[in-house]
Amino acid sequence: MEVPVGRPVAREDGAARRVLVVGCGMAGARFVTRLAALSPDVRITVLDGEDRPAYNRTLLTGVLAGHHRPDDIALPLPPGIDLRTGVRVVAVRRATRTVVDSTGFEHPYGALVLATGSRPHHPWPRTRPTPGEHHLHTLDDCRHLTTDRADARTRAVVVGGGLLGVETALTLAARTHPVTLVHRGPHLLHRRLDGRAGALLRGVLEDAGVTVRTGTPATAPARGPGPSRVPLGDGDSVAADLVVVACGTRPRVELARAAGLPVAAGVVVDDTLASVGDPSVYAVGDCAEHRGVVHDTAVPAWQQAEVLAARLSGHDPHARFTGARTLTRLIAGDVDLAVFGEATTGIGTVHRGGARTDVLSVLDDRRRVYKKIVTRDDHVVGGILLGDLSTVDTVRRAYESTRRLPPDRLHLVSALGGDG
Amino acid sequence: MTERADGVRTHCPYCALQCGTVLRPDRGGPAPLAVSGWPEFPVNRGALCGKGQHAVDLLDPAGRLATPLVRDGRGTPLRPAGWDEALRRVVEGVRATQTAHGRDAVGVFGGGGLTNEKAYLLGKFARVALRTSAIDYNGRFCMSSAAAAVNRAFGLDRGLPFPLADIAGTDCVLLVGANPADTMPPALRDFTRLAERGGRLIVVDPRRTRTAARADLHLRPLPGTDLALALGMLHIALAEGHVDEDFVAARTTGFEAVRATAMEYWPARVEGLTGVPAHQIRDAVRMFAQAPTGMVLTARGSEQHSKGTDTVHGWINLCLALGKAGRPYSGYGCLTGQGNGQGGREHGQKADQLPGYRSLTDPEARAHIARVWGIDPGELPGPGTSAYEMLDTAGTPGGVRALLVMGSNPVVSAPHAGHVERRLRALDLLVVADVVRSETAELADVVLPSAQWAEETGTLTNLEGRVILRHKAVEPPAQVRTDLEILSALAARLGRTEGFPADPRLVFEELRAASTGGRADYAGISYERISAEKGVFWPCPADEHPGTPRLFLDSFATPDGRARMVPVHHRPTAEPTDERYPLNLVTGRVLAHYQSGAQTRRVAAARAAAPEPYVEIHPATADRLGVAEGEPVTVTSRRGTVVAPARLTTDIRPDVVFMPFHWSGPGRVNTVTNPALDPVSRMPEFKVCAVHVAPVAAPRSRPPGRPCAATAVQAL
Known part of the structure; x- marks a missing residue:
């Protein structure tokens, strides 16, 4: 009988029986849950700076939209772990394999897992908090934002036209706010989308009641009593009772850097998710950089958490994270968008590094549908699906596959082409 | 010949619908009887599928066993024998095995096609005459995941909690891993009436089957991911506010964890x-949730997985969260497969059960059954191992050394069938009671020829929980005995001259008494009532009780009357695809054939309609593999290789191939299927394994119409 069950194997490191996890967000909570399930006898300590950690950050806009209650998005944690909330880690002492927390307590570890996540990037200097100014990065952010937007006539300005900004603007607009989305780039999601997709997306947002201002940065709202105005780089300004800053995130790497671990954009890890500078320190999720990529979404973070749990439990000491070719999805209201890989490559950019690059695209003005597949040497390397996701599974499989595409690729953009 | 002027009203020998049929003498025809639909029987209302229309062909003596067969030694062929010799061989073998290896070294393997009376007596035979714990049946391969989940969630396992005809009266059916257009065509009438009334049909299937082609919405998940889909649907239902909070609060427990x-x-x-x-x-959630009433119906496609029980819980949770259960025209149901898939799991041929759907570990149940059987409760063995585990260890130390197979053909129908075949060959004694010389009978030391559907009387319980009665319409051939006669004779030779009647009515009367007070309570059901009422729905605890066509309308059958929502999580298949085995294989049925094909492959019309197995492949995949339409391909898993011609179709996902499972020999798909078991139900993962597909090394063309060697029907 070939039921795959956990092989009773030797732990790769006896000291790994004591696992210390810093951060209990998407990656940390998943890791802890899987590790405890696979290896109930391992001692797990979790430190997190938030008072109520372990919730599903992916669903924050769902909470804002009223689709979920804040309590509903809690992530499960196993019983029997030593969870310390509201506790920051101030230092990692690798020489003694200990971690010092903000209460002065020193925690020994056999394996240290950094799951410190990311923090929101702020586009202007913040000397002190401005009333009505928000992020949407934590559940607390979400609560404050929900409280502040209690009035349906609240004028909201969303700064940043990335994924989170677009999703937030749509969510607020669905709640009948006058919403303005300000984005410094030439078009929405300009790092991910090409101009055509950006323009179409803009149209969808405008139809949903969002005023879109692109090509201009926003700066700090003027402080003072009463409603403020958000000044724009083009000299204009937008009245705002509520400002949501959604200008991307940056990995939280200060701790790792101070501990002398190799850090680029994130904590540099190998396929075992161990730091390349210390085999007893691991990093998963938004704070980790693997093969030059910081995966900042939940699905790869969970894959990493599961790989690491399989390794540290001894369940599968050979488990490796070899990267994730994920599609970034925006599913909100009438917006259905997938974007992945090198999607901004323009038509006519046929050679890159000696390899043949081709672009297949379909634009349907009437249905506001745009599909674009970028291939290099007959492999899908990026693409955009906007407005019609009927071929998303076919495209995902092609993107994940190492096989060459057939010459006829219409199946990637049309279900009528037969889904190869 | 039992004749009535207007014919004998009975039922089809095949699937769980148990369509009503009328048999009339047909002295001029090829068979002694002619079959037609029974217009007044509510399940099929006169309709019959092709299998049913040709069911009388099975009565033709040419295709079946005429006398007992015995083998004089390993390597010698089966030869005809008299009953006395055959039965003596069985009893001597049983005694020798039990003396040498203990009572549990003799096993019994039953079937979901056996009548209630046979299933009951077979279970009693194992526990009382053989006193072995080793009994299970092929329903373990069929119904066990749905049964386990339904028992836990609702406290009572009946395939459908409502009559089949209620399908036409609901507003939305979510049909998962089921293809009734090919497996139970008469049921399509109810789906047609559903559509005519404006009801919607959502089909979940990796293939665009003939059923899926009728759907308002067809979702095509990767095989083995139905549970994730069910959870994803519940997520959206939660986010969009479709949950019926009042129903959840009043009728369920466990919602918060779910x-x-x-x-x-x-x-x-x-x-x-x-x-x-x-x-x-999202569209599926809205369509289902916004319908005032709705049903989720699953079949083997969703259940035959190493997480089949959890997957069924996922669908039940969705029903319960949306308030679509325990109300008229709403609920979760399982489309049972085999003719008596329902009754077969109620009367004690399951490893862990006693008649009346009682638990073998429940002291009260043991005491009750022991009383009915006139034995001490301490004489009853405990639970045995599940079907695949019994086959997997057969002929090994600690496993069964002698096996009686009744009404099953595991050489074709068990997963990892090549291994199972080797295990059966390693037995000290294999006894097979069957109508035809099946692939399993070919391996037997003793073959006992059984009577079949129209030659004996007995009850079955169809997928609705309706107990129906098949009537004897014709005498069996001279040297053929009914299964009840066989069990009765074997029991007598083993020293049990009492308690094993061969008369089905006497067995049924005892079954009624044994089931009294059990979950599947037949106490108020009699042959007369079944005939008068066109079937009686269990539970029916008393003569004056009307039977229970619709369950759970007032409360669920749990101790507190509430349905249990059980938190479950998706997990990968037991054998994910990889570079060596990059495709998912799914298996299923075709319109013309039934189960292992032991019967239908002997029917000329079925052979003509579907002469051989095939491998359904998407043209893009076929193109990449260098496979051409009609050319033989190999399908290889970690367990073996099968060969069958390719059939190219865009109706299948490009990452999936499909094979029907009705054939033996090189085209026997169960050679490659995965016996990974569900931890709760012990259901094998028939429905998905990782395979590699390649054209047969030396491509050859074959004349159209001639079956290739790989698929020729075995000589009879």
């Missing part, structure tokens, strides 16, 4: 796991 699990299945993640575009999942 809600917490569903939160982990947000649309983008579920799309990645299942391959179903998020907007389609």
Whole structure:
């Protein structure tokens, strides 16, 4: 009988029986849950700076939209772990394999897992908090934002036209706010989308009641009593009772850097998710950089958490994270968008590094549908699906596959082409 | 010949619908009887599928066993024998085995096609005459995952909690891993009436089957991801406010834990796991949730997995959260497969059960059954191992050394069938009672020829929980005995001259008494009532009780009357695809054939309609593999290789291939299927394994119409 069950194997490191996890967000909570399930006898300590950690950050806009209650998005944690909330880690002492927390307590570890996540990037200097100014990065952010937007006539300005900004603007607009989305780039999601997709997306947002201002940065709202105005780089300004800053995130790497671990954009890890500078320190999720990529979404973070749990439990000491070719999805209201890989490559950019690059695209003005597949040497390397996701599974499989595409690729953009 | 002027009203020998049929003498025809639909029987209302129309062909003596067969030694052929010799061989073998290896070294393997009376007597035979714990049946391969989940969730396992005809009266059916257009065609009438009334049909299937082609919405998940889909649907239902909070509060327990699990299945993640575009999942949720009434019906496609029980819980949770259960025209149901798949699991041929759907570990149940059987409760063995585990260890130390197979053909129908075949060959004694010389009978030391459907009387319980009565319409051939006669004779030779009547009516009367007070209570059901009422729905605890066509309308059968919502999580298949085995194989049935094909492959019309197995492949996949339409291909898993011609179709996902499972020999798909078991139900993962497909090394063309060697019907 070939039921795959956990092989009773030797732990790769006896000291790994004591696992210390810093951060209990998407990656940390998943890791802890899987590790405890696979290896109930391992001692797990979790430190997190938030008072109520372990919730599903992916669903924050769902909470804002009223689709979920804040309590509903809690992530499960196993019983029997030593969870310390509201506790920051101030230092990692690798020489003694200990971690010092903000209460002065020193925690020994056999394996240290950094799951410190990311923090929101702020586009202007913040000397002190401005009333009505928000992020949407934590559940607390979400609560404050929900409280502040209690009035349906609240004028909201969303700064940043990335994924989170677009999703937030749509969510607020669905709640009948006058919403303005300000984005410094030439078009929405300009790092991910090409101009055509950006323009179409803009149209969808405008139809949903969002005023879109692109090509201009926003700066700090003027402080003072009463409603403020958000000044724009083009000299204009937008009245705002509520400002949501959604200008991307940056990995939280200060701790790792101070501990002398190799850090680029994130904590540099190998396929075992161990730091390349210390085999007893691991990093998963938004704070980790693997093969030059910081995966900042939940699905790869969970894959990493599961790989690491399989390794540290001894369940599968050979488990490796070899990267994730994920599609970034925006599913909100009438917006259905997938974007992945090198999607901004323009038509006519046929050679890159000696390899043949081709672009297949379909634009349907009437249905506001745009599909674009970028291939290099007959492999899908990026693409955009906007407005019609009927071929998303076919495209995902092609993107994940190492096989060459057939010459006829219409199946990637049309279900009528037969889904190869 | 039992003749009535207007014919004998009875039932089809095949699937769980148990369509009503009328048999009339047909002295001029090829068979002694002619069959037609029984217009007044509510399940099929006169309709019959092709299998049913040709059922009388099975009565033709040419295709079946005429006398007992015995083998004089390993390597010698089976030869005809008299009953006395055959039965003596069985009893001597049983005694020798039990003396040498203990009572549990003799096993019994039953079937979901046996009548209630046979299933009951077979279980009693094992526990009383053989006193072995080793009994299970092929329903373990069929119904066990749904049964386990339904028992836990509702406290009572009946395939459908409502009559089949209620399908036409609901507003939305979510049909998962089921293809009734090919497996139970007469049931399509109810789906047609559903559509005519404006009801919607959502089909979940990796293939665009003939059923899926009729759907308002067809979701095509990757095989083995139905549970993620169910959880993803619940997530969206929660997010969009479709949950029926009042129903959940009043009629269920466990919702909070289920809600917490569903939160982990947000649309983008579920799309990645299942391959179903998020907007389609959302459309399905809205279509189902917004319908005033709705049903989820699953079949083997969703259940035959190493997580089949959890998957059924996922669908039940969805029904309960949306208030679509325990109300008229709403509920979760399982489309049972075999003719007596329902009754077969109620009367004690399951490893862990006693008649009346009682638990073998419940002291009260043991005491009750022991009283009915006139034995001491301490004489009753405990639970035995499940079907695959019994086959897997057969002929090994600690496993069964002698096996009686009745009404099953595991050489074709068990997973990892090549291994199972080797295990059966290693037995000290294999006894097979069957109508035909099946592939399993070919391996036997003793073959006992059985009577069949129209030659004996007995009850079955169809997928609705309706107990129906098949009537004897014709005498069996001279040297053929009924299974009850066989059990009765064997029991007598083993020293049990009392308690094993061969008369089905006497057995049924005892079954009624044994089931009294059990979950499947037949106490008020009699042959007369079944005939007068066109079937009686259990539970029917007393003569004056009307039977129970619809369950759970007032309360569920749990101790507190509430349905239990059970938190479950998706997990990968037991054998994910990889570079060596990059495709998922799914298996299923074709219109013309039934189960292992032991019967239908002997029917000329069925052979003509579907002469051989095939491998359904998407043209793009075929193109990449260098496979051409009609050319033989090999399908290889970690367990073996099968060969069958390719059939190219865009109706299948490009990452999936399909094979029907009705054939033996080189085209026997169960050679490659995975016996990974569900931890709760012990159901093998028939429905998905990782395979590699390649054209047969030396491509050859074959004349059209001539079956290739790989698929020729075995000589009879």
